[in-house]
Amino acid sequence: MTSEGTPGPATAADLAGDISFLLARANALSVASGNAALAPFGLKVRSYAVLALAAQDTRPSQREISEYLRLDPSQVVALVDDLQNRSLVSRQPDPADRRANVVLITSEGRELFGAAERSVAEAERVLHGELDERERAQLSELLGRLAFPRDARG
Amino acid sequence: MTSEGTPGPATAADLAGDISFLLARANALSVASGNAALAPFGLKVRSYAVLALAAQDTRPSQREISEYLRLDPSQVVALVDDLQNRSLVSRQPDPADRRANVVLITSEGRELFGAAERSVAEAERVLHGELDERERAQLSELLGRLAFPRDARG
DNA sequence: CAGTATCGATTGACGATGTCAATGATTGAC
DNA sequence: GTCAATCATTGACATCGTCAATCGATACTG
Numbered sequence: 401m402t403s404e405g406t407p408g409p410a411t412a413a414d415l416a417g418d419i420s421f422l423l424a425r426a427n428a429l430s431v432a433s434g435n436a437a438l439a440p441f442g443l444k445v446r447s448y449a450v451l452a453l454a455a456q457d458t459r460p461s462q463r464e465i466s467e468y469l470r471l472d473p474s475q476v477v478a479l480v481d482d483l484q485n486r487s488l489v490s491r492q493p494d495p496a497d498r499r500a501n502v503v504l505i506t507s508e509g510r511e512l513f514g515a516a517e518r519s520v521a522e523a524e525r526v527l528h529g530e531l532d533e534r535e536r537a538q539l540s541e542l543l544g545r546l547a548f549p550r551d552a553r554g
Numbered sequence: 555m556t557s558e559g560t561p562g563p564a565t566a567a568d569l570a571g572d573i574s575f576l577l578a579r580a581n582a583l584s585v586a587s588g589n590a591a592l593a594p595f596g597l598k599v600r601s602y603a604v605l606a607l608a609a610q611d612t613r614p615s616q617r618e619i620s621e622y623l624r625l626d627p628s629q630v631v632a633l634v635d636d637l638q639n640r641s642l643v644s645r646q647p648d649p650a651d652r653r654a655n656v657v658l659i660t661s662e663g664r665e666l667f668g669a670a671e672r673s674v675a676e677a678e679r680v681l682h683g684e685l686d687e688r689e690r691a692q693l694s695e696l697l698g699r700l701a702f703p704r705d706a707r708g
Numbered sequence: 709c710a711g712t713a714t715c716g717a718t719t720g721a722c723g724a725t726g727t728c729a730a731t732g733a734t735t736g737a738c
Numbered sequence: 739g740t741c742a743a744t745c746a747t748t749g750a751c752a753t754c755g756t757c758a759a760t761c762g763a764t765a766c767t768g
Contacts (some may be wrong), residue, residue, distance in 0.1 A: 543576035
């Protein structure tokens, strides 16, 4: 597509400029940093994300959580099980659709989440230290369009 | 992070604007798309990345591959084993350090990689359709700074 | 209303990944 | 030459990703 004229043997793919590769590597760093920041709270990035969704006022069902986080529904079961066993969230059958469980954060959960959130924010501040505020907003905007494409169902 | 004006009590974490979360979600989509594009070639994003590194003229050792891709060295063993069994790469002891194996792509591997590369490029074209050329370059630049921080060890 | 297809949550299975510890061969520092 | 460190490798073990099957509830069709 670009200017790929060189018939030389060592043209090859330059991974360093490939968005997919950079995405994978940046994400690996991000997950590692996040898990480290969350370990003191007994959370990982997965359970933290579920907690964050429950902390919103949207009363998400497990299915909605699985779509938003791009997880298999069965994984959400395990995540919610764990959080529920620790009294951080509760399941409540959706009155409008009794098949569905709405996941609600408990006050205990909200408290833990607040502390975890601060720890994560600090870790991100370090991790994203390369970027200034404007660049972070820009990155967030661009990533958002990749993460939630026009025809997405998340 | 659209127009979220509601000053309600449930401010909570807005995952939708969180770079780490967007990174995870965009990466999930990217991996899924990449694996689908690579399946016809018997590759996945992991093995493709190893092949891509071998396709460069840098003669990477397995340790270098593991650092670059942020994988445990033992995973690189398995990946190279697989590629080698399929005659796509070969191991060659580094003359300068006989502990190390340099991973070389074979002509067969180069041929497969070329085809796979085109398939991946097409998949990315679709996946990144939301962004124009300028935005993609911008994203690549910003991501690169996150993926390879100043004081990186990988 | 009866019958049927679909959906949400759950369980179980299985391979792929992430992570860690231990080993053998080799290297570099002393 | 001795000794710590490094590279590749193996093995173990938990986590994750994905799929199929089930159960109860809902939606669709007539």
